[in-house]
Amino acid sequence: MPGPILETLCGQNLSRRPIWLMRQAGRYLPEYRALRAKKGGFLELVYDTDAAAEITLQPIRRFGFDGAILFSDILIVPYAMGQDLTFTAGEGPRLSPPLVDSALSALQGVPERLAPIYATVGKVRAALGPQTTLLGFAGSPWTVATYMVAGEGSRDHHETRSYAYRDPDAFQAIIDAIVEVTITYLSGQVEAGAEGLQLFDSWAGSLAPAEFERWVIAPNARIAAAMQARYPHVPVIGFPKGAGEKLAAYARETGVNAVGVDETIDPLWAARELPAGLPVQGNLDPLLLLSGGAELERQTLRVLDAFADRPHVFNLGHGIGQFTPIPHVEQLLAIVRGWERA
Numbered sequence: 117m118p119g120p121i122l123e124t125l126c127g128q129n130l131s132r133r134p135i136w137l138m139r140q141a142g143r144y145l146p147e148y149r150a151l152r153a154k155k156g157g158f159l160e161l162v163y164d165t166d167a168a169a170e171i172t173l174q175p176i177r178r179f180g181f182d183g184a185i186l187f188s189d190i191l192i193v194p195y196a197m198g199q200d201l202t203f204t205a206g207e208g209p210r211l212s213p214p215l216v217d218s219a220l221s222a223l224q225g226v227p228e229r230l231a232p233i234y235a236t237v238g239k240v241r242a243a244l245g246p247q248t249t250l251l252g253f254a255g256s257p258w259t260v261a262t263y264m265v266a267g268e269g270s271r272d273h274h275e276t277r278s279y280a281y282r283d284p285d286a287f288q289a290i291i292d293a294i295v296e297v298t299i300t301y302l303s304g305q306v307e308a309g310a311e312g313l314q315l316f317d318s319w320a321g322s323l324a325p326a327e328f329e330r331w332v333i334a335p336n337a338r339i340a341a342a343m344q345a346r347y348p349h350v351p352v353i354g355f356p357k358g359a360g361e362k363l364a365a366y367a368r369e370t371g372v373n374a375v376g377v378d379e380t381i382d383p384l385w386a387a388r389e390l391p392a393g394l395p396v397q398g399n400l401d402p403l404l405l406l407s408g409g410a411e412l413e414r415q416t417l418r419v420l421d422a423f424a425d426r427p428h429v430f431n432l433g434h435g436i437g438q439f440t441p442i443p444h445v446e447q448l449l450a451i452v453r454g455w456e457r458a
Contacts, residue, residue, distance in 0.1 A: 118311075121183045121249035124427045125312055125351035125374050125395050131457045133420060133428055135449065136183035136251070139435030140175040144442070147174050158203045162188050163232050169239035176248060178442075179449060183249040183312075183429075184240060186305070188233055190255025190316055193297050194264045196230050198223030207268075214267030216275050220290055230301055234308040241309030252310030254302055256317035256356070257294040257335040264290060273322045280331065287331075295335050299342045306347050314353040314376070315339060318434075321358015328362050329369075337370045344371070353397055357434060364389045379433025383422035395427035400448075402432045408444035416451045424457050 118126070120134035142148055148171055152161060161167050171187040191209055195201040199211040213222070241250050263269060265276040265287075280287040302313055320332045340352045355376030356366050367375045367390050377386045377398035386396060400419055404412050420430065430452045436445075 117246065119182060119247040119249045121251075121429055122311055122351070124429050125353065127393065127395060127427055129425070129427045129457070133430045133452055133455065133457075134182035134249075135430040135452050136181045136185060136249075137175075137432050137436050137445075138185070140179075140181060140185060141171045141187045142436070143438040144436055144440045144445075145174055145178065146442075147178075158189070159201065162192070165232050165235040165239060168233075168236040169243065172236070172240045173243055176244065179445060182247070183251050184244060185251045185314070186233070186237060186240070186253060186310070188236070188253070190253075190260060190318075191263060192230065192233060193254060193260055193294060193301055196225065196227055196301070197264075197293065197297055198225050199264060209263065209268065211263050211267050215265045215290060216267070216279055220286070220293060225297075227300075230304055233301075234304045237305050237308035237310055249311050250309060251312045251314055251353075252302060252305035253314040253316060254298045254339075256315045256320070256332065256339075256354075257291045257298065258323070258331040259317050259319045260294050260298075261287070261290050261331075262319050262322075264294075273319055277322065277327070280327065291331060291335050295338050298339055302339070302343055303346060306343075306350050310350070312351050312353065313343060314355055315372070317354070317356040317359075319358070320356035321360065325362060328359070329365075332356055332359075333366055333369050336366075336372070340371045340373075344373075351395075355397070364391075367391055367394055374427075374429070376431070377433065381433075383419050387422050387426065390426075393426060395429065396423055397429040397431045399431070399433040402434055402437050402440070405432065405444050405448060406437050406440050408441065408447060412444065412447060413451050416448060417455065420452065420455045 155161055155167050168187045172184050176184050191201055194211055202210045262273045262276040265279050343352055351373035353374045354370050354372035357378045374395035379399055379401035404415050
C-alpha cells in the first residue's frame, strides 16, 4: 500500500497531511555534523554510498517524516556531463570549465558518475518501511545551466542571462543537453527505487516572463512528459522557486503532477489560482521554523487551512536552515500531525 505522500501526489486529499522538509537530511542535525566531521567534504559524502544512505535516513529515524529525500546535489548532472566539480568551505560549489568561456562540445561525458547515486537510492529504499516515500530529485535545466555557464552561483545570474540573450541557440543546446542527461539520471533513480521525483528550479525567479516560458516551463515540460511516459506511477513535483504569479502558468503548462510553493507566495492565492485538484507542496517560511514559538504555530495552521480543499504535502517554502533548533522541528511536526481536515 502506498504511503500518504504518494497517495497525496496522486490526487487524494487526505484528512491528515503528510510532511517532509527540503534539506531535512543535513547540517541542522547533530548526527549529520558528526558523520561529516568523520568522513570529510560534501562531495566525498555524496559519493560514499553508505554515508549518503545513512544521511538520507537520519531524519527519518529522528522524526519519522513521511518522505525521505535523497542526499545528493543538483550539480551531479553537470559533473556527469564532464565538468569538474568541487565544493570549497565558505565559497560553495565550483564547476570548471565554465561554459561562458568554453564550448559545450568540449565536454566529455562521464556517465559512470551517476552510478553511485543509484546505489545510494537502492540502499535507502531497502532500509525504509513501505509507508515512507523515497523521493529522488534533480535540478531543473535553467538552475543547472546557471552554474554550468558561470562556473559558480551568483545573486542575479547575470552571466547566464546575458549569455542566453546574446546567443540563444548556443544556450538552447546547453538546456537540451541538460534535459537529456536529467531524464537518464531520474530514470536511473526510479529503477533503483525512487517512488517520486522533485525538480528543483531554485533560480527560476530571476527570469522575465518570456524567458521563464522558454528556459523554465518548456524544458521542465519535456522532462515531466518523458518521466510520465516511462513511469506513469511515479509522480513528479515541480518546484520553481521565485516564480510568483508565473506559478499558475508553470502548473498548467509543464504537466507536473504536483507543484511546490515557496514562502513568498500567499497560500490563499495559490489555492485559488492553481488548477483545481492539483496537489501542492509547501509553503512555510524556513525562518519561521528557525524562530519557533506561537507565530510558527499560527502560520503553520494558516498554510494547512489554506490548502484544505486540495491534496497537500506539508513542507517548507525552501530548505531548512542550518541553525534550526531540533525542538522547533518537533513543534512543527506536532502541529501538522494534530491538524485534521474538517
